[in-house]
Structures are given as C-alpha cells and as structure tokens.
Amino acid sequence: MHVGVVAQQGDERAVGLAADIAAALDVPVSLDPETASSLGRAGVAPSAMADYGLVVSIGGDGTFLYTARRVGSAPLLGVNLGEVGFLNVVAPEAAVETVTETVEAIRAGEASYRELTRVETSGAGVELPAALNEVAVLGPQRGHGNGVDVEVRVDGETYSRTHADGVIVATPTGSSAYNLSEGGPLVHPDAAGLIVTEMCADGSMPPLVVAPDAAVRVAVSGAETAYAVADGRTRATVDPPAAVTVCASADPVRVTGPELDFFAALEKLK
Incomplete structure (x- = not known):
C-alpha cells in the first residue's frame, strides 16, 4: 500500500502535519512536490497518486478540491x-491517529468508502474538469x-x-458553498440530486432540486461573452448564443475515514 499526502501550499502547520503523518x-508515503521540498525530500505530483491506497489532503476545502481534481x-x-470543513472531516490534533487507523483498516479490508457526486460539462466547446461543488x-x-x-x-x-x-x-456536497451564498438550499450529503440556482435573476424561479441523473442545459444569449466555471477555480469562455449541459460525472470522488458530522459543521456557518 502507498499513501500520498497533499498539504496546503505555504502553510507551515500543514507541512508539519505532513511530516508527522509520514x-x-x-x-x-509520498508528499506533493512543494511539501516534500520543504522537508528536503523528493516529491510526487498529485496526478501520479491515482493508484495509491489513500491520499491525505491537509488544509482547507480549497486544498481538498485541488487534490480531488x-x-x-x-x-x-x-x-x-x-474554518468550516465540510470536506475535511479530521481535526488536526487527531490527524496522525486517524490516518494510521485508516491505513490499518484499508490493509485489513475493513475500510468503508463513500462516493461524492461530481458534475461535468459538455457543449459550447467547453472543457472543464469534473467539479465536486458546482x-x-x-x-x-x-x-x-x-x-x-x-x-x-x-x-x-x-x-x-x-x-x-x-x-x-x-x-449535494456543494450545496453549502457557492450555491448557499446565492440563496440555494442546503442539501444533506446523504441525499441524491442536483441543485439548480439562478443568480440575481429577473423574475427568478425558485431553486430546484432535480434527479441525480438529470441533464441540466443552460443556454446563454444577449451578451458578447459568458463563462462556465468549475468549483470557482477553472474557467472556460462561452461565446453566446450557446448552451452548456451539466450532468453528474461517471467518476465520483471516493472518500474514506470518519464521516462528516453535517449538523455540527453547519453550526460553524452561523
């Protein structure tokens, strides 16, 4: 079994935890190149960790999204x-113990895995990575x-x-992120479906939860340009009139270890 660790860049605490886990x-154990360099080791690109038995992300939700991609x-x-940690479940003080226990569970064939839906785009010449949030x-x-x-x-x-x-x-994973800030509903992570939320629309329809296998087609016109953005980080230009279709990806994100206490995490939003 091989374990990968990807730590938040420029964060000394994350580097220290990566060293402790290793x-x-x-x-x-392989570390991402920047973390490894900080510790005087050779690193491995996260994209080369796809066949590892476990990859540990250390940081905020942004680091988790980066790693998952x-x-x-x-x-x-x-x-x-x-601050909130809807994606990163483990507290830093429990990191070494939890990772060790998770590795032991994987080696014994006793680990449980959960799949998180990702969404992908097609049409309008758009090429974006699958998005975990939106x-x-x-x-x-x-x-x-x-x-x-x-x-x-x-x-x-x-x-x-x-x-x-x-x-x-x-x-559902992304319901507490950009979607929530634009007035969309919270969806429990155990629920299935996709959420469609219009942003500051004229005479808008209410947010809509659709079937998990639905295809949502968004056609745009009336502007010189538009954009499709995956997880707030990767952007592609759309030339109106054009249409982008969003649907669930066939490749979900697999997570293991402790389960999220969703309602405890919500308390941190207040």
Whole structure:
C-alpha cells in the first residue's frame, strides 16, 4: 500500500502535519512536490497518486478540491485546517491517529468508502474538469444592467427563461458553498440530486432540486461573452448564443475515514 499526502501550499502547520503523518506510518508515503521540498525530500505530483491506497489532503476545502481534481479514484481523507470543513472531516490534533487507523483498516479490508457526486460539462466547446461543488454558467459581469439571458432546461423540458447574473448547478456536497451564498438550499450529503440556482435573476424561479441523473442545459444569449466555471477555480469562455449541459460525472470522488458530522459543521456557518 502507498499513501500520498497533499498539504496546503505555504502553510507551515500543514507541512508539519505532513511530516508527522509520514513518520508515523509503516507504509511508503509520498508528499506533493512543494511539501516534500520543504522537508528536503523528493516529491510526487498529485496526478501520479491515482493508484495509491489513500491520499491525505491537509488544509482547507480549497486544498481538498485541488487534490480531488488530480488523484482520480484514489480514496481521499481530509484534515481540516480551515474554518468550516465540510470536506475535511479530521481535526488536526487527531490527524496522525486517524490516518494510521485508516491505513490499518484499508490493509485489513475493513475500510468503508463513500462516493461524492461530481458534475461535468459538455457543449459550447467547453472543457472543464469534473467539479465536486458546482458548475456555474455566468454572464460577463455581475450587477444591474449586466448579466446574460438564460434558458434552463431539465431533461429537455424548459424550467426557466430569464435574465440573470448566471446559473449554478451544484451537487449535494456543494450545496453549502457557492450555491448557499446565492440563496440555494442546503442539501444533506446523504441525499441524491442536483441543485439548480439562478443568480440575481429577473423574475427568478425558485431553486430546484432535480434527479441525480438529470441533464441540466443552460443556454446563454444577449451578451458578447459568458463563462462556465468549475468549483470557482477553472474557467472556460462561452461565446453566446450557446448552451452548456451539466450532468453528474461517471467518476465520483471516493472518500474514506470518519464521516462528516453535517449538523455540527453547519453550526460553524452561523
């Protein structure tokens, strides 16, 4: 068994935890290049960790999203150095013990795994990585008098035609992220479905939860340009009139280790 560790860049605490985890395990451990360099070791790119038995992400949710985009189907465990930690379940003071126990469970064939839905895009020449939180289709600029004309269809049926800053298609995991900030609903991580939320729309329809295998088509027009953005980090240009279809990816994120206490995490949002 091989374990990978990806730590938040520029964070000394994350580097220290990575070193402690590597020292505690009796299996081969590889660190991401920047963390390894800080410790005087040779590193391994996260994209080369796809066949590892476990990859540990140390940092905030952004580090977890970064890692998830690169390690394919390798099981993930997140150590939380951020504020809320919907993706990183393990507290830093419990990191070494929890990772050690998780490795032992995997080696004994006793580990449990959970799959988190990702969404992917097609159409309009858009090429984006699968997103764990959401895909947003946005106008060129936010605010009154800007935005873009949108038509939202679900499995070919028209749900909405309006002018909006954009449209978010989120996963249950991402319901507490960008979706929530734009007035979308919280969805328990054990629930299935995709969430469609319009952003500052004229005469907007309420947010809609659709089937997990639904295809959400967002057509944009009335602007010189628009964008499709995956997890707030990777952006592709869309040239209106055009349509982007968002649906669940066939490749979910696999996580292991302790389960999220969803309602305890919600308390941190207050």
